[in-house]
Amino acid sequence: MLKATISADIFKDTVDALSALVTECRLHFSETEVWARAVDTANVAMIILTLKKEAFSQFEATTGEIGLDIAKLKNTYSMMGKASDIRLEHQEGANKIEVTFEGYHYSITLLDSNTIKKDPNAPGIQLPGQVTISGSELYNVIKSASIVSDKIWFAIEPEKKEFVLYAEGDSDNIRRAFSAGEVIASNWEPAKSLFSIDYLKDMGKVMSHAEKVTIDLGVDHPVKFSFEIAGGNGQVEYLLAPRIEAD
Amino acid sequence: MLKATISADIFKDTVDALSALVTECRLHFSETEVWARAVDTANVAMIILTLKKEAFSQFEATTGEIGLDIAKLKNTYSMMGKASDIRLEHQEGANKIEVTFEGYHYSITLLDSNTIKKDPNAPGIQLPGQVTISGSELYNVIKSASIVSDKIWFAIEPEKKEFVLYAEGDSDNIRRAFSAGEVIASNWEPAKSLFSIDYLKDMGKVMSHAEKVTIDLGVDHPVKFSFEIAGGNGQVEYLLAPRIEAD
Amino acid sequence: MLKATISADIFKDTVDALSALVTECRLHFSETEVWARAVDTANVAMIILTLKKEAFSQFEATTGEIGLDIAKLKNTYSMMGKASDIRLEHQEGANKIEVTFEGYHYSITLLDSNTIKKDPNAPGIQLPGQVTISGSELYNVIKSASIVSDKIWFAIEPEKKEFVLYAEGDSDNIRRAFSAGEVIASNWEPAKSLFSIDYLKDMGKVMSHAEKVTIDLGVDHPVKFSFEIAGGNGQVEYLLAPRIEAD
Known part of the structure; x- marks a missing residue:
């Protein structure tokens, strides 16, 4: 379960960071944070992204994960004003995420987590x-x-x-x-x-x-x-x- | 016959309203107003547009109609400044309209009214x-x-x-x-x-x-x-x- | 030999003037100026361009000429800020020009002068x-x-x-x-x-x-x-x- 409110700016920065490498990913959440770890299709680049609950103006979550289509999240950019707050809601077991802002209600069907590339392990390399x-x-x-x-x-x-x-x-x-x-x-x-x-x-x-x-x-x-x-x-x-x- | 002067802004708003649905139309004028009524090629959408003589800074007309190529009127946009006044002149029986502004003189050949789709009747529907x-x-x-x-x-x-x-x-x-x-x-x-x-x-x-x-x-x-x-x-x-x- | 420093604005105006007609040209320089004379591929248009040494903030040159790929010079536009000074250096006999600005060092191989269309003569026409x-x-x-x-x-x-x-x-x-x-x-x-x-x-x-x-x-x-x-x-x-x- 995830119920969170985030500013449009942070929402866009987060989605943009992911979309530079992948078109879909597994988003994990716990009581204290949200995170994703993904590699591109060619296994050449990896992203590790973390947002603490403090990044949200309101945050309530139980441990879980959902499969996200990044392109659909980007769709919302043209709809929302700069100063908006975006409300994200995912009910335990539901196969959607509800994105609400400025009178809009956008319901996005989730991707089946099993069809998304497995989360990579963080490599244990030394870079001096x-x-x-x-x-x-x-x-x-x-x-x-x-x-x-x-x-x-x-x-x-x-x-x-x-x-x-x-x-x-x-x-x-x-x-x-x-x-x-x-x-x-x-x-x-x-x-x-x-x-x-x-x-x-x-x-x-x-x-x-x-x-x-x-x-x-x-x-x-x-x-x-x-x-x-x-x-x-x-x-x-x-x-x-x-x-x-x-x- | 039509001799009229209109601001660039009103000219553009009028032409844009028409061009959203049609590429050509019949423009009617009388001593007191200018109007057009047209349907798109698929007969799905209709526009009814009226400009009173008060919309013009100068207006003189006798009853008549001309066939306009909307795209040609849009051509003038890139030529004219924001604050321009546009002069429109059509002589009785002539097959052109003369568009004058800021030292420019643009002569546009009219379309034959008979080749343009007939003006539609306004539908008599009730919309509560x-x-x-x-x-x-x-x-x-x-x-x-x-x-x-x-x-x-x-x-x-x-x-x-x-x-x-x-x-x-x-x-x-x-x-x-x-x-x-x-x-x-x-x-x-x-x-x-x-x-x-x-x-x-x-x-x-x-x-x-x-x-x-x-x-x-x-x-x-x-x-x-x-x-x-x-x-x-x-x-x-x-x-x-x-x-x-x-x- | 050419060692000269020029403002980004003048550099761009000069390169743009040339690139309107040609993609490559012979650039001549003397102790007092830089110049180019070129015709387009169809021999329909000619450019005669001169920059006095006063156009440069620093200028040192001995008589010479180099073959320039105009498109490569235009590449630098996206790299440089508006207020930059551009340093141009060409050593006698070298087949490169070194373009330096804001920490960047861009080394461009020159074109062989012999492969560039011959400089045209200025036509002796009278235009009253x-x-x-x-x-x-x-x-x-x-x-x-x-x-x-x-x-x-x-x-x-x-x-x-x-x-x-x-x-x-x-x-x-x-x-x-x-x-x-x-x-x-x-x-x-x-x-x-x-x-x-x-x-x-x-x-x-x-x-x-x-x-x-x-x-x-x-x-x-x-x-x-x-x-x-x-x-x-x-x-x-x-x-x-x-x-x-x-x-």
Whole structure:
């Protein structure tokens, strides 16, 4: 059972974060929080999202899970005003979620949980390097890199204390170096990995709204992006597997 | 003969109201007004539009009619500024209308009146229920309903004093109830009819600019939307035939 | 060798002026200026563009030329902020130009000058008529004319002291007459020539940003448009060949 009221802004941030990777997911809830963990169809990227009950203006839940069609939740965007409160209600055992706001009553049939891809396990990887930069700057570099290539290097250079994003095309290349002064927080351990820009673009658009994104990196290892939503009462982690250079 | 000057805003509102249903129409004029009455190609929707001479800053006409290509009138939108006055001139017997504004002179060849669909008769139907709501709210519900279905119910529930718009999809549904307090004026007679959202979307976009739209309804009967243009010196009525539920 | 710093605004105006006609060009530079002269693939339109060293906040060059892919320069638009300074560096003999701004380093491989269409000679034509009007008004008329035709007449009528733009479609026509009072400067010599709107649209979009565009005209002769960029430290000329009426 879930009965909760949430602001339109937080609702959209949450749904957008999920829809960057998946079109459907299993939403879990307990007395204290709501969470989802999902991988994309190609098993290349993972999202771990948590919203504490404090992210809601009203929250009442018993342990449970429901299968959500993310696209249907996005449908509500065009209906609702910016300042709205959204009411979500799911009765124990029912196969619907009722979304209510501003005189609207939208009843959405749930997906059968069994037909949704299994929740992934959180991988137990060690990523020694870490930097924190603004989400909008990160997104800007990802978009720029896409001009010359479909892959981008993320690297930490400890000697220079630089965080470097680098894309190499057939004839042209683009490089953006963040100096120690431009980085909010950091752990200057050597790191260098190559990633698909396709995935990063979708994630980057979501992250562009985050004041700070923490990036954990290793050598030829996945990257982990972490950022807050809901004014600190929610947390999103994106994990992305590296590409092989010879691709 | 027609020699008239009209503001760009009223000109656009008038042309937009027509173009929601038809691509060409017969425009009639007399010494005191201009009017058009037309049905769409499928005979499902009708428009009755009247502009009194007071809607024009200058007006001189003798009884007559011309065949207009609505799309050509819309062409002028991108040319004219917001504050323009538009001069319309049609000489008795000529096969053109001259549209003049801001140094531009646009000469449009008329359509042969005989090739345009005959003007319909105004239907003599009785629609007992009536509510008046804001045009923008009406349009918003129509757009929202289109997410789950291509049909929408319009209903008046006298006991509850509610005006209800309701769309039922294969798995999801959307309902918007206007309480007595949300309705500007009303006649709480029982009414319930089903309509095509396709038609309503085009009409709704036009009506979204109207502060008040009066909706006349019956049981499995057409709906009539009435609203003012030209600051009350013009009137538009849209009539739309109902759909059969089993469609 | 070229080492120069230029504001983002001037950089964009310059690149946009070139890209209206060509996708690649030869850029020449000397100790005092940068210039390009190019014709479009159909040999119908020519651009002559000059930027004095004063257009740059820093400028150092030895005589040389490079082959530029215009589209790659436009790629930088989405990366750079409005207020940026752009650093351009080309080393003697190198086959790249380095574009640097806001932490970005974009290395672009040059085109082989030999594969680019030869620079045209400036034609020695006499165009007796001349008017100067605002670039945005000029563009507005070009766009409007495209509604009824793909060709437009440019004419000077000395008796009436009018500059007339006129497009004639199969059934409709559009005419915009600029009176002597609407024209900034003029030389009322008779002129009348027909031009392709396709070309004029692309040029017109660029010229719409110019406060003043000087138009030189003759009878069945090319038209020349001249306007300043870089606050007077740069100059663009567009030449366009006339169309034959019977086309």
